[in-house]
Amino acid sequence: MxxxxxxxxxxxxxxxxxxxxxxxxxxxxxVTSGTDGRIRVDALFGRVDGIAPGAEVRMGGVRIGKVAAQRLDDKFRAVLTLNLTDGVMVPNDSSASVQTDGVFGGKYIVLEPGASEQGLKTGDLIAITQDAQVVGDILDLIISQGRAAMEERRAAAETTAGQTK
Structure with a gap:
């Protein structure tokens, strides 16, 4: 050769x-291009920190779609457009929340099924939502609870020490 x-x-x-x-x-x-074989719905949130087009949409831990787009509405609320797999019946009274895979993991949308027998269809709006939790806010809460617990223990120890004298 x-x-x-x-x-x-x-x-x-x-x-x-x-x-x-x-x-x-x-x-x-x-999943993010077009709607062939997909149900396209919107979900209304106060904040969606860390969610971007392409993020997974899950129900019961199973991926059933992806975030197709995000925008602000006229009242400055976050609107996510979700492309859901056709053939998966998602009740039209379902709720959506922003979740995180661990402390440093990526964010995704979780749909919690409602009780309705009617399924979501293209153009529907998911209005029952839970906003994203900011990691800094969660850490501040944990630290403040830890400090409060330490103060309670210190006060209890001082009380016990004062009674034994």
Whole structure:
């Protein structure tokens, strides 16, 4: 095999790999582009910190869609457009919340099914929502509760020490 033939084969292999990667990337975008075979609904939130288009939508721990878009409405509330897999019946009185995979994990939307027998359909609005919790706020709460518990223990120890004298 000549050097020129080897170079041509390596070039062809690189081209095939590039096309495979591009094909995979295009295939993984199918939920956010278009609505073929999908139910497209909006969910209204006060804040959606950390959620971006492409974030997962889950129900019962199973991925049933992705966040397609986000925008502000005329009252400055966050509106997320969700593309849900067609064929998954999501009751139309379901609620949505922003959740986090652990302390440093990514954020996603969780749908909690309601009791209605009618399912969501394209154009519906999920109005019952729980906003994103900011990690800093949660840490502040934990620290303040820890300090309060330490103060209670210190006061109890001082009381006990004063009674034994």
């Amino acid at each position: 000549t050097l020129e033939t080897k170079e041509q084969m390596i070039g062809a292999l690189a081209l095939v790999l590039l096309l495979a990667v591009l094909g995979f990337m295009n295939q993984s975008r199918d």
